[in-house]
Amino acid sequence: MADLKDLFNQAFVESLAAIFEQYDTSFQRQRFLNHTYENDWAALAFKQRVRRLSSALHIGMDKPYDEALSILKKAAPHFQGLTGIIFPDYVEKYGLNHWEESIGALAELTVHSTSEFAVRPFLLMDPDRMLAQMKQWIKSDNEHIRRLASEGARPRLPWGQSIPLFKEDPSPLFPLLEPLLEDPSLYVRKSVANHLNDISKTHPECLIELVRQRHGHNHHTDWILRHASRTLLKQGNPDILHLFGYPSSKNVSVRCLSVETNSIAIGGALHFSVELYASVDTKARIEYAIDYMKKSGRPSRKIFQLADTFLTGGQSKTYSRTQSFRNMTTRTHYIGGHTLTILVNGVDKDSCSFQVTNEA
Secondary structure (H helix, E strand, C coil): CCCHHHHCCHHHHHHHHHHHHHHCCCCCHHHHHHHHCCCCHHHCCHHHHHHHHHHHHHHHHCCCHHHHHHHHHHHHHHCCHHHHHHHHHHHHHHCCCCHHHHHHHHHHHHCCCCCCCCCHHHHHHCHHHHHHHHHHHCCCCCHHHHHHHHHHCCCCCCCCCCCHHHHHCCHHHHHHHHHHCCCCCHHHHHHHHHHHHHHHCCCHHHHHHHHHHHCCCCHHHHHHHHHHCHHHHHCCCHHHHHHCCCCCCCCEEEEEEEECCCEEECCCEEEEEEEEEECCCEEEEEEEEEEEECCCCCEEEEEEEEEEEEECCCEEEEEEEEEECCCCCCCCCCCEEEEEEEEECCEEEEEEEEEEECCC
16 A cells, blocks of 8 residues: 555655746745755655645745735645645644634635644634634535534544643534534535544543434434444443444344364464344344454454344344454554454354464
8 A cells, every 4th residue: 555655756746846836936946846855855754744845835935924825725726635735734834823814724725635634723722713713614615614614623633633622621512513413415424423433432421412312313413423423332332322222132142153263374364154143133233353462462352343233033143254364554463362252232242262373
């Protein structure tokens, strides 16, 4: 898989310089390139390259903020998607003391890429003022601007600065999020769901109460609440399971859990099957957990979805799955004893052990 930093390759940097020369006749191309390609360029990670490029643009334009902002707005439509975040990053770095101009620019720039990272220093600097602005953004006809209000205020935005104030007390966020619970845009709904999932990690009672109040009245809201509850569902939270209609799993049993082999080499795969029997009709969230051996020698559990289904009383149902043990950037495997566990509606039902060995 290509590294995201490679989006900012030589061709991209050259195209960026060409566009700025088009809109700024005094743009100093060589100064821009010299600053971009300082000795450590090859070692810079994705977000470090974003900041390097926004700094290089500042040097290349060499203009007061308001003049530079005008040029940025003209250039930004040429760079859609992830590469376009260099423009909001410029606003974040150089515009904190120019509130009105910067906030307007972030709303304009987010339409071409996303200003979700750049808005956070403004939120940290003056949360009340920024939240008031975000409440205006949620009224926009543009889905990108409505999403910015939700995504920019997330307490735990990946890659973004943390917002400790909202981790401690998320209550100011609900007047921002609740009007978006019926938003017609899936792009916005995904953000709201992720935002609520962030909140559930430290304040599960807030999400549980929202589900209790709003579930079952609107299909868009129901989708958001279900997606927002994924962490609590994986944790087997009994309140959230009950609210989504999952009963006790006391009437469900595992009749057979088997693995193809008890020994798997790193780089191989675990093949298993499980037969479940329900004595009465049961809505079932079926998951499997693997207790991975970590480098420390202690296990760490990871839960995966197997099925979300309806088990008919008096009947058995069999499921099978293959789980890769190939090392990835997100997971490194270690030799030693591992455990596979089947869960139904948040409750462990049966387990078996297997060994992971060195690569063949």
